[in-house]
Amino acid sequence: MEGLDPQQQLRLAQRLYAGLQVGQEIGPLETVFTEKDVRDYAASIDDENPWYLERPLSGQEVAHPAMTAAFYVLLCQEAWAKVLGDAAESLVAIHAKAEHHYANPVPIGKRLIVQGKVAEKYIRRDRYYIVMELWTVDEDGRDIVRTMDTLLLSPVRISEKAD
Numbered sequence: 603m604e605g606l607d608p609q610q611q612l613r614l615a616q617r618l619y620a621g622l623q624v625g626q627e628i629g630p631l632e633t634v635f636t637e638k639d640v641r642d643y644a645a646s647i648d649d650e651n652p653w654y655l656e657r658p659l660s661g662q663e664v665a666h667p668a669m670t671a672a673f674y675v676l677l678c679q680e681a682w683a684k685v686l687g688d689a690a691e692s693l694v695a696i697h698a699k700a701e702h703h704y705a706n707p708v709p710i711g712k713r714l715i716v717q718g719k720v721a722e723k724y725i726r727r728d729r730y731y732i733v734m735e736l737w738t739v740d741e742d743g744r745d746i747v748r749t750m751d752t753l754l755l756s757p758v759r760i761s762e763k764a765d
Contacts, residue, residue: 606692615755621684628719631673640663665709678751696754699750699751699752700752701750701751704746705748708746714740717736718734720732720733728760729755729760733752
């Protein structure tokens with residue numbers, strides 16, 4: 603389904619918008635960041651900050667906080683696939699806004715549990731939007747990050763629908 607035309611993209615966005623319900627839970631997703639993950643991530647973004655690559659003064663090894671930003675992608679893909687099936691891979695959504703509130707450093711070597719929900723959905727400027735709220739805790743139940751991500755489900759305006 604690669605290379606969908608704008609009308610096909612709009613139809614997928616409409617199906618997803620209709621299929622996701624405010625309050626619908628997504629996840630959980632579990633992961634553990636290793637020292638290798640942190641080093642690979644630091645190299646990939648050219649951020650060799652010793653805070654993440656060496657033991658900081660606190661004595662706790664921590665991961666780069668931006669490593670948690672990809673969680674929403676994985677959880678969105680899971681939620682979208684439940685509505686659209688294999689077609690979810692072809693949907694072109696645009697990340698419109700993100701808010702990340704970190705309560706604690708992101709630990710290395712501890713299990714992280716990420717879950718969320720569809721917080722809101724709306725139509726603005728003749729386009730479909732959804733807002734996903736995610737929260738991450740470590741294996742001890744300690745809050746790590748709370749995230750609100752807003753996604754534009756299709757760059758095609760609803761009024762551009764073919765007859």
